[in-house]
Amino acid sequence: MKTTRRDFIKITSMGAGGLAAGASPFVNWSIDFLNEDQIVPDDSKLKRVPTYCEVCFWKCAAWAYVNDEGKIVKLIGHENDQNSNGRLCPRGTGGLGMLEDENRLTKPLIREGEPGSQRFREASWDEAFDFIVKKMNKIEEKYGKESMALFFHGTTGPHFEYLWEAYGSDTMAEPAIAQCLVPREVGFKATFGKGLSSPEPTDIRNTRCLVLIGNHIGENMHNGHVQEMSQAIDNGATIITVDPRFSTAASKSKYWLPIRPSTDLALLLAWMHVIIKEELYDKEYVEKYTYGFDLLKNHVKSFTPEWAYTKTDIEPEIIRRTAREMAGAAPAVIIHPGRHTVWYGDDTQRTRAIAILNALLGSYGRKGGFYFPEKKRLAKYPHPEFEEPKWTWKTITKDKYKLTPLGATNVLIDHSLPENKSEYKIKGWFVAATNILVSIPDAEKTKRAIQNLDLLVAIDTMPAEITGYADVVLPEAVYLERYDFIRAAQHRKPHIALRMPVVEPKGDSKPGWWIARELGIRLGLEKYYPWKNIEEVLDWQLKKEGTSLAEMKKTGIKYFDKEDYLFIPDGADWEFNTPSGKIELFSNLLAADGYPGLPKFTEHKQNPQGFYRLIYGRVPMHTFGRTVNNPYLNTLRSQNHVWINPKVAKDWGIENGQKIWLENQDGVISTFAVEVRVTERINSNAVYLPHGFGSTGKKLSRAYGRGASDSEMITNVKIDPETGATGMRENFVTFLLENPHKEKQEV
Amino acid sequence: MRYGMAIDTKKCVGCSDCVVACQTENNIPHGYARDWISETVSGTYPELTLEIRSERCNHCDNTPCVRTCPTGASHVIEGGIVKVTHEECIGCGACVESCPYDARYFHPDGYVDKCTFCDHRVKNGQDPACVSVCPTYCMYFGDLDDPNSEVSKKIATRKTKVLAPEAGTKPQIFYLI
Structure with a gap:
C-alpha cells in the first residue's frame, strides 16, 4: 500500500515494509553526467542581494539569489552570520512564500461593515491617511495623545515606536513580552x-x-x-x-x-x-x-x-x-x-x-x-527632543506589576475596555505586524475592547484575524521588498546585518518606515523626519561606524572588534548589576518590592475528571499563525493535530485521524474540528496541540479552518504578579465527538 | 566514484528544511516534493524511542525503476545517480510502482520526477541543496568509494541501516542510528 506522495511528513509505527523486487543484474552506468539537461541555473549565474529574515524573531542574515529576470529564486543563509551560520531554517528557506502569497494585502482598505465583518473598500494612501489623522485628532482632543496605543512586533515595530515617541505617546506594548x-x-x-x-x-x-x-x-x-x-x-x-x-x-x-x-x-x-x-x-x-x-x-x-x-x-x-x-x-x-x-x-x-x-x-x-553577548550600538539619527507624555504604559502597569521592564499588551487591552473606570483610557490602537486576536489569550475580551475604540489601524502583510476588525488596514511590503533598520543583534562577537529591497513592493504595499514617516508628516511631525528616505538614515549610521550603505550592500554583514570578555576570566573579580553587586541567590530586587526573595513553590490545579491539560507548542516549519498560509510552508503542515494518549483514546472510543471538537473548562468550544493523532508521546493527563492553526481569517485561503486554535481554548489566564505576564497553561479541554455547531443551528 | 549519503537520525529534528531547500533549488511546484520526513515511534509511555529520517530516492545499485522503464528515460549516470530524462518520460508510472521507497512522483507537466542528488550542484563541487541547508548538519554527501570521505568515515564508525533492505535494491543512503 502506498501512502500519498503529498504527505511530506509520514508518521508510521514500527516496521516499514517495501515491495520486494526480483533479483536482476545491476544496471551499468551511462556516462552522461555532464551532459544532463538541467533547467536550474547554477549559483554563479545568479545575483546575490543581502537581507535578513523576518519569518521569525531570530532574524538570520541571508542572501536572496536573483535570476536575470529579477526574480528571487532562493534564499540562502549568510555564511558570515552568527545567527544562521549560513543555514536558514525551513521557514527562512521558505521565506519566498511570504512574497508570493496571493492572499497578501496590497491596497489600503477602509472598513465598510461592522467590526470583524471583513467588508472593506479599497482606498488610496492619501484617503487612508486622512481618515486616520482626522480620527487621531479627535481622540487627542477628547482624551489626549496618550490614549493612542501601539502594539507591535518584529522589525516593523521600531518605525512606529519612533512615530509614537514623536507624536507624544508612550502607550506601547508587544506580545513578545507579557505573552x-x-x-x-x-x-x-x-x-x-x-x-x-x-x-x-x-x-x-x-x-x-x-x-x-x-x-x-x-x-x-x-x-x-x-x-x-x-x-x-x-x-x-x-x-x-x-x-x-x-x-x-x-x-x-x-x-x-x-x-x-x-x-x-x-x-x-x-x-x-x-x-x-x-x-x-x-x-x-x-x-x-x-x-x-x-x-x-x-x-x-x-x-x-x-x-x-x-x-x-x-x-x-x-x-x-x-x-x-x-x-x-x-x-x-x-x-x-x-x-x-x-x-x-x-x-x-x-x-x-x-x-x-x-x-x-x-x-x-x-x-x-x-x-556575555555583545552588540554594536549604532548612533541614533539626530532629532528634536520628544514631548513628554502625561502618562505612559508604566503609569498603568508598574503600580501592580512592579518589575516588568516593558509594557504588557494585556494591561493596555484592560484599559481599552468599557468597564475601565480609571482616568487612563485607551481609545485608539495601532497594531503593527502582530495578530493580537490570536497572540493574546481571551480573544473575546480583546474583541470587547475593540468595540469600545474610536480607531483601530492594522499594519500588516496578510489579512489576519486582527485586520478584519480594523477601521483602516495599511498594507506593508514584505521583508524582501523593503529596507528596515540595521540588525544589530547581540552575539559572541558584535556584528551588524543589512536588509535591503530585493524586488519592488507588490501592488500598493509600502515599507513600514514609509508608512510611519508619511503619517508622521500628516500629523504635523515634520521636524522629526528631516530625512527623505531611510537610506539617508542608514548611510549616516553606517558611516559613523567606518562603513557605508554602499559597502553593506556588497557585504551584507560587518563585524566589529570585541570590547568585553566572552567569559569571566579565571578567578577574576566581577561585579554584577544587582543591589549587592553579586549574583543574588536571594534577590534583594524581588524582596524590596514585596515578592519572594527565594523561589516559592505553588501548587497548581490538576486536570478535572474527563478533562486534559492543554499543552501547546511549536512545529518547526511554522512561526505561530503567521506562516500557515505560506504556499511553501503550508504544504509541509497545513493543519495541526491534537495528540491524545492511546489509553485516553480507547476510553473515548476515538480513533487516529478522527475529527473532534475541543471544549475547555469555561465551556468555550473550538470553532473548527481537529484531527486526532493517537500517540504514546503524550501522557494521559494532557493533550498537545501545536500553536498557530485553526485560523478564522477567511481571507487566508490555505490557513482558514485548518485545525483547532489553542488560543481559543485559553480563557483561564494566571497572571505572574512580578511582571503581569499571562500564564496560559492552566486550561483543560474535553472532547466533543459530534459537531456542536451543527446541533446549535438545528435547535 | 560512487555518490551516497549518510543521514544522522540522532541529530535530525524533522524540520523539513531539506524539503523546502529542494523545492526552491529545483523549482518544484507547490504541493510536490522530491524528499520528505518520516518519523517512527516505538514503545509505550514513558519508555519510548523516536527515529526521524529525511528520505528521498536511495540511488540504488540495483534499480527496479530503471529496469521497468519502457523508454529508457530512467537511467543511471556517473557516480550512480539515478535520473529521469523528462523529455523521454511518457508518464506510464511503471517506475513509480516499482520503487519500494515511493521516491518518485508525477510532475504536473506530465513526467515522473525525483531526487537528482542535485547533480548540477555536485558537478560544481557543492553539496546537494538539502545537505547544504540542514540546520542540524545531519546529512553527509560524498564518494562512498573514497574511504577518506566524510560520508565513508561516518558509515565506517557508526551503526547504520538502510531502508527496506529486503527489497534487494542496495540503497546508497545510510541512516546513522
Whole structure:
C-alpha cells in the first residue's frame, strides 16, 4: 500500500515494509553526467542581494539569489552570520512564500461593515491617511495623545515606536513580552543583574550537559540553538529533557523526565537540595560571586527528592542522578532558560529557580554555560527632543506589576475596555505586524475592547484575524521588498546585518518606515523626519561606524572588534548589576518590592475528571499563525493535530485521524474540528496541540479552518504578579465527538 | 566514484528544511516534493524511542525503476545517480510502482520526477541543496568509494541501516542510528 506522495511528513509505527523486487543484474552506468539537461541555473549565474529574515524573531542574515529576470529564486543563509551560520531554517528557506502569497494585502482598505465583518473598500494612501489623522485628532482632543496605543512586533515595530515617541505617546506594548519571555528576563535580571535578550547567550555548542525544561528545541526552530544542540550531540554532551510530552528533544536525551505538568519548580528546588546537600555546587564560584547562599541552603533544606516525587512523579533516584550528572559537567552545563515562559502565573519564580541552579553550578559567564553577548550600538539619527507624555504604559502597569521592564499588551487591552473606570483610557490602537486576536489569550475580551475604540489601524502583510476588525488596514511590503533598520543583534562577537529591497513592493504595499514617516508628516511631525528616505538614515549610521550603505550592500554583514570578555576570566573579580553587586541567590530586587526573595513553590490545579491539560507548542516549519498560509510552508503542515494518549483514546472510543471538537473548562468550544493523532508521546493527563492553526481569517485561503486554535481554548489566564505576564497553561479541554455547531443551528 | 549519503537520525529534528531547500533549488511546484520526513515511534509511555529520517530516492545499485522503464528515460549516470530524462518520460508510472521507497512522483507537466542528488550542484563541487541547508548538519554527501570521505568515515564508525533492505535494491543512503 502506498501512502500519498503529498504527505511530506509520514508518521508510521514500527516496521516499514517495501515491495520486494526480483533479483536482476545491476544496471551499468551511462556516462552522461555532464551532459544532463538541467533547467536550474547554477549559483554563479545568479545575483546575490543581502537581507535578513523576518519569518521569525531570530532574524538570520541571508542572501536572496536573483535570476536575470529579477526574480528571487532562493534564499540562502549568510555564511558570515552568527545567527544562521549560513543555514536558514525551513521557514527562512521558505521565506519566498511570504512574497508570493496571493492572499497578501496590497491596497489600503477602509472598513465598510461592522467590526470583524471583513467588508472593506479599497482606498488610496492619501484617503487612508486622512481618515486616520482626522480620527487621531479627535481622540487627542477628547482624551489626549496618550490614549493612542501601539502594539507591535518584529522589525516593523521600531518605525512606529519612533512615530509614537514623536507624536507624544508612550502607550506601547508587544506580545513578545507579557505573552512570552518577560518572566525569564526578570528572573535572570534579579539573579545576575541582566536579562538574557535574544538570541539567548547560551554556549550550547561547548556544553557538556544541556537541561531543557519544557523547552522543545528542534520543534521551536530557534536556528542558532538548534544548530548548536546538534553540535553538542556530536560532542557527546548529555541532554536532560523535562517535559510531559516526548518531544523531539526528549528523543535525543539521555534522560527524559516525564514530569506531571505544572510541577517544574518542585523539581528545580529538589535539584538545588541535592546539589547543596551533596556539596556538588561550585564552592569557589559561589563564595566569590554570589549573595545569600546560606538563606538558600536553609530554604531548600526540606525540598528533598522524596518530597519532589510526590509533586512531580519523578523518582527520587532519577532526581539525584540527574543532579549529579549536571554537577559532573559543571561549569559546562546549561539549565536552559527557555523563551516562552508564561505558564502558570508563578513564572518569575520558576525562571529565578533556573537562574539560581545555573549560579550554583557556576555556569553563568563560563565556557559551555552562558557567555556575555555583545552588540554594536549604532548612533541614533539626530532629532528634536520628544514631548513628554502625561502618562505612559508604566503609569498603568508598574503600580501592580512592579518589575516588568516593558509594557504588557494585556494591561493596555484592560484599559481599552468599557468597564475601565480609571482616568487612563485607551481609545485608539495601532497594531503593527502582530495578530493580537490570536497572540493574546481571551480573544473575546480583546474583541470587547475593540468595540469600545474610536480607531483601530492594522499594519500588516496578510489579512489576519486582527485586520478584519480594523477601521483602516495599511498594507506593508514584505521583508524582501523593503529596507528596515540595521540588525544589530547581540552575539559572541558584535556584528551588524543589512536588509535591503530585493524586488519592488507588490501592488500598493509600502515599507513600514514609509508608512510611519508619511503619517508622521500628516500629523504635523515634520521636524522629526528631516530625512527623505531611510537610506539617508542608514548611510549616516553606517558611516559613523567606518562603513557605508554602499559597502553593506556588497557585504551584507560587518563585524566589529570585541570590547568585553566572552567569559569571566579565571578567578577574576566581577561585579554584577544587582543591589549587592553579586549574583543574588536571594534577590534583594524581588524582596524590596514585596515578592519572594527565594523561589516559592505553588501548587497548581490538576486536570478535572474527563478533562486534559492543554499543552501547546511549536512545529518547526511554522512561526505561530503567521506562516500557515505560506504556499511553501503550508504544504509541509497545513493543519495541526491534537495528540491524545492511546489509553485516553480507547476510553473515548476515538480513533487516529478522527475529527473532534475541543471544549475547555469555561465551556468555550473550538470553532473548527481537529484531527486526532493517537500517540504514546503524550501522557494521559494532557493533550498537545501545536500553536498557530485553526485560523478564522477567511481571507487566508490555505490557513482558514485548518485545525483547532489553542488560543481559543485559553480563557483561564494566571497572571505572574512580578511582571503581569499571562500564564496560559492552566486550561483543560474535553472532547466533543459530534459537531456542536451543527446541533446549535438545528435547535 | 560512487555518490551516497549518510543521514544522522540522532541529530535530525524533522524540520523539513531539506524539503523546502529542494523545492526552491529545483523549482518544484507547490504541493510536490522530491524528499520528505518520516518519523517512527516505538514503545509505550514513558519508555519510548523516536527515529526521524529525511528520505528521498536511495540511488540504488540495483534499480527496479530503471529496469521497468519502457523508454529508457530512467537511467543511471556517473557516480550512480539515478535520473529521469523528462523529455523521454511518457508518464506510464511503471517506475513509480516499482520503487519500494515511493521516491518518485508525477510532475504536473506530465513526467515522473525525483531526487537528482542535485547533480548540477555536485558537478560544481557543492553539496546537494538539502545537505547544504540542514540546520542540524545531519546529512553527509560524498564518494562512498573514497574511504577518506566524510560520508565513508561516518558509515565506517557508526551503526547504520538502510531502508527496506529486503527489497534487494542496495540503497546508497545510510541512516546513522
